[in-house]
Amino acid sequence: QVQLQESGPGLVKPSETLSLTCTVSNESVSDYYWSWIRQTPGKGLEWIGYVYHSGATDYSPSLKSRVTLSIDRSKNQVSLNLNSVTTADTAVYFCARRRVVPAAFDVWGQGTMVTVSS
Amino acid sequence: DIQMTQSPSSLSASVGDRVTIACRASQNVNFHLNWYQQKPGKAPKFLIYAGSTLQSGVPSRFSGSGSGTDFTLTISSLQPEDFATYYCQQSLTTPYTFGQGTQLEI
Numbered sequence: 001q002v003q004l005q006e007s008g009p010g011l012v013k014p015s016e017t018l019s020l021t022c023t024v025s026n027e028s029v030s031d032y033y034w035s036w037i038r039q040t041p042g043k044g045l046e047w048i049g050y051v052y053h054s055g056a057t058d059y060s061p062s063l064k065s066r067v068t069l070s071i072d073r074s075k076n077q078v079s080l081n082l083n084s085v086t087t088a089d090t091a092v093y094f095c096a097r098r099r100v101v102p103a104a105f106d107v108w109g110q111g112t113m114v115t116v117s118s
Numbered sequence: 119d120i121q122m123t124q125s126p127s128s129l130s131a132s133v134g135d136r137v138t139i140a141c142r143a144s145q146n147v148n149f150h151l152n153w154y155q156q157k158p159g160k161a162p163k164f165l166i167y168a169g170s171t172l173q174s175g176v177p178s179r180f181s182g183s184g185s186g187t188d189f190t191l192t193i194s195s196l197q198p199e200d201f202a203t204y205y206c207q208q209s210l211t212t213p214y215t216f217g218q219g220t221q222l223e224i
Binding site (some may be wrong): 011036042046047050058060061062077094096099100103104105106107108110111 | 119131150154160161162163164167168173195205207209212214215216217218219
């Protein structure tokens with residue numbers, strides 16, 4: 001069965017770039033859309049964006065100026081880069097597989113906690 | 119953005135109870151509504167898509183209904199493993215948005 005595993009630093013300094021990787025097992029990244037979603041106690045679940053193997057992306061307007069999603073087919077990984085972070089970016093970050101139709105998130109990684117602090 | 123509002127925010131119930139959680143969209147999402155279950159420290163689990171279609175493997179005590187702006191998730195007979203937080207999510211258009219969650223407590 002498909003498995004997703006997020007990895008990356010658990011602590012990022014303000015103004016720096018948050019970089020996370022999602023490694024996909026038992027499924028090719030070329031077959032689905034891949035999303036990042038974050039969760040905070042205050043704002044709940046927040047969709048960040050998705051990337052398709054073609055390179056097509058779509059981002060939340062609230063984060064669009066700071067976020068980049070990419071796919072590395074050779075490593076079967078999906079990456080998230082969020083620059084100029086603030087404490088408001090402290091959250092649990094999930095990667096998730098998005099079905100083509102409907103646009104539902106049917107497989108999730110376990111999530112990784114990222115704290116933005118100096 | 120389409121705003122999703124769930125009610126109630128929390129709900130106390132007992133094993134065997136029938137419970138209903140409501141989700142309202144700020145604009146018409148047709149049938150593009152999904153439901154998830156999340157337990158503490160875990161990722162959300164996909165339950166229902168297109169308003170009423172159960173994801174494979176989800177017990178039949180779960181059901182969804184609604185269209186347009188008003189949707190419901192019903193659990194017909196609560197089991198101990200059902201105590202969790204439930205979220206709705208619209209998939210009509212990006213940015214995809216989630217409800218704030220309904221915490222189902224014993």
